[in-house]
Amino acid sequence: MAQDNLDPAQLNVLIQNANASWQAGYTVLSELPPEEQKKRLGAVPPPGEASLQEREAAAAANAQAAGITAFGAPASFDWRNVGGKNFITSVRDQGGCGSCVAFGTTAAVEGTFRVQRNDPNLAVDLSEAHLFYCYAKAQGRNCGNGWWPNNALDSYKTGVVDEACFPYTAGDQNCNLCSDWQSRLTKITAWHAIGAAADMKTWLSTRGPLDTCFTVYDDFFSYKSGVYKHVTGGVAGGHCVCCIGYDDGQGCWICKNSWGTGWGDGGFFRIAYGQCGIDATMWAVDGIEETGWLNNQRILGLWTIDQDRNAWIYLNTVGWRKLSPDNDNILLDMLSQCIAAKGGARPVNVYQQQGIIKQIYVL
């Protein structure tokens, strides 16, 4: 163990004395020298954004002033178990590089993609290397000076390739994309920040995981399980993770970290509401832009409502998709053909542009 690291046994005593409800232990991070630990922290607010200290104060004040209640949202939610389905991609390891923003943001995008498709098995693994060693690097960011979610999410609007096109390894490097990278981009439609905890819960329980950042204190490296609250140790730095759920009974958020499965609770952790700035602001991915052909689909359902040109079809692999509302006859022509396909149990090939169906073949 490094000389300056916290001893887990002593730390557990301090946790008990503080009436906190988490357990410390040896982890892959707790055993590293402090300078190596700090390399895993790379959430650095840019000018104009709230500092880490301001985020901590805002989160604590919000939690203390009004409690955190979400009207209409369930008392607990975890995207790892939604009716037995796990929508969260596997825990990654950023290694000795302050690229956590790329990992937290990518985890939120991947989870949102699976939720949007309503497919927990959707094969999606996006390149943190593209995000960090290309986009962040172009903005002067590197393993040593970190990044911020606003910038990472803006980059996702331009597009990020799959992991196989540019596999991640820790350490500053050139932007080395595969030859056909331009045809392998996944883009998001938009993103927005959420400031109210109740809105975070509503989003989490209906739309997908969230991107968030917080202040890491030295004791966090030794987290094994339970609901983390800062007990001892100084500030190590800022960190970005993906929030995948919450539990009002325990008063905590549930998050996916990017320090491998040898840290925390299999790579995940719970952190109390209002702690360390975790819920000062979170970032939501509005949707994944899906443009291209979907072939050999089956129409399983139809939907319409008392609004002009608003009709949807349910495709067996991607769920609901809206028919082009460009004008009355386009909408009604498409709906007629979809009805024929559904009635005859015939396959369809559809072209979608940002999730809107613009062309249909009934085969």
Add this chain to the structure above:
Amino acid sequence: MPDTKPQDQALQDTSTQTSDASASAAPTAQPPAQVQAASGGGAAAAGAADASTTTWLNSQKVTALWSINENRNSWVGLSGKGWVKLANNSDSAVVALTMLASHAKQMQTVVNCRQESDNMIHEIYAW
């Protein structure tokens, strides 16, 4: 002059123009075979709408259809409910609603319909 309605049915036509000016809506229910007991994933079943004037008529068979040479006057006969008028606030909406009801009638598949206080059907899932 009020709209004509299908004969031999007791259902009172209290239809009025709805004031639905909300943003474009989207479906939330899943096909019956994919509905899960647990909530989440946008997998809410039809019927989750929370309004005292809203009634979801779920798993209905379309037993009859009716229309006449009057603008936006199309009705659907539902099993266990009788004649119900389709929302008449938009040309494209009433045609789309009629198309879904016609499909369900032809295929004898089930529909989930949202009926509002004006007694009209304002939303249809056709499975």
